[in-house]
Amino acid sequence: MQRVHYPDQGAASGFDSSLRGPYHARAMANLLRDRRPAAEWASVAQVIEIEEKIGSFKGLAEVVAADLAALDPDKLPSDWREMIVSGELRFDFLDAERHVPAVTGSATAEVSAVCQRCLEPFQLTLAVDARLLLLEEQQTVDGYDGFEVWELEGNTLRPQDLLEELLIMALPFSAMHDNMAVCKALSTKNDGADELTRPFAALRARMEQKHNGPDE
Numbered sequence: 651m652q653r654v655h656y657p658d659q660g661a662a663s664g665f666d667s668s669l670r671g672p673y674h675a676r677a678m679a680n681l682l683r684d685r686r687p688a689a690e691w692a693s694v695a696q697v698i699e700i701e702e703k704i705g706s707f708k709g710l711a712e713v714v715a716a717d718l719a720a721l722d723p724d725k726l727p728s729d730w731r732e733m734i735v736s737g738e739l740r741f742d743f744l745d746a747e748r749h750v751p752a753v754t755g756s757a758t759a760e761v762s763a764v765c766q767r768c769l770e771p772f773q774l775t776l777a778v779d780a781r782l783l784l785l786e787e788q789q790t791v792d793g794y795d796g797f798e799v800w801e802l803e804g805n806t807l808r809p810q811d812l813l814e815e816l817l818i819m820a821l822p823f824s825a826m827h828d829n830m831a832v833c834k835a836l837s838t839k840n841d842g843a844d845e846l847t848r849p850f851a852a853l854r855a856r857m858e859q860k861h862n863g864p865d866e
């Protein structure tokens with residue numbers, strides 16, 4: 651059994667139906683983990699609504715766990731694996747001949763992370779956009795600006811793998827409170843502030859030099 655959602659039903663109706671009960675949620679989870687040929691996902695214009703726990707993305711959860719390992723055990727957020735990844739993936743062919751399958755969509759997730767400035771846990775919002783051509787190894791196509799290439803395994807795709815890789819790539823190299831007011835390192839006046847801000851000041855100076863300079 652599969653549930654096929656066509657794009658013209660609209661995102662709003664899909665969202666409403668996701669609230670109806672566990673059957674729908676289970677069906678969606680199965681689709682995310684199904685491995686099928688990319689052409690098959692595209693030929694039914696499959697739409698997959700995502701409502702998954704961080705813990706179900708093993709690779710992502712490993713990266714988050716490694717980051718959180720720096721915390722004192724009493725500061726570790728107990729429920730970080732239960733946080734939800736939500737969004738939507740839409741499959742279709744981009745060409746009339748139906749040779750170029752692609753996936754578009756977006757997802758957001760709240761991920762627990764350790765602020766590298768103050769070493770306190772905080773919630774990091776990840777937001778990813780997918781605009782991917784689904785191509786086999788060695789396959790190339792021209793004329794799809796704005797799309798990146800996702801290399802299929804053979805000709806198949808497991809949507810969860812793709813989503814997980816996008817989320818992992820969206821993790822910052824160095825996670826930090828973006829709200830200065832709540833970051834303990836910055837709220838303690840000038841203590842060590844010079845040292846902490848210097849790398850950014852240096853980077854900003856380099857960028858300004860580049861932008862203002864007559865040439866490179």
Ligand SMILES: [Zn+2]
Nearest residue numbers: 765768827833
């Ligand atoms: Zn902080």
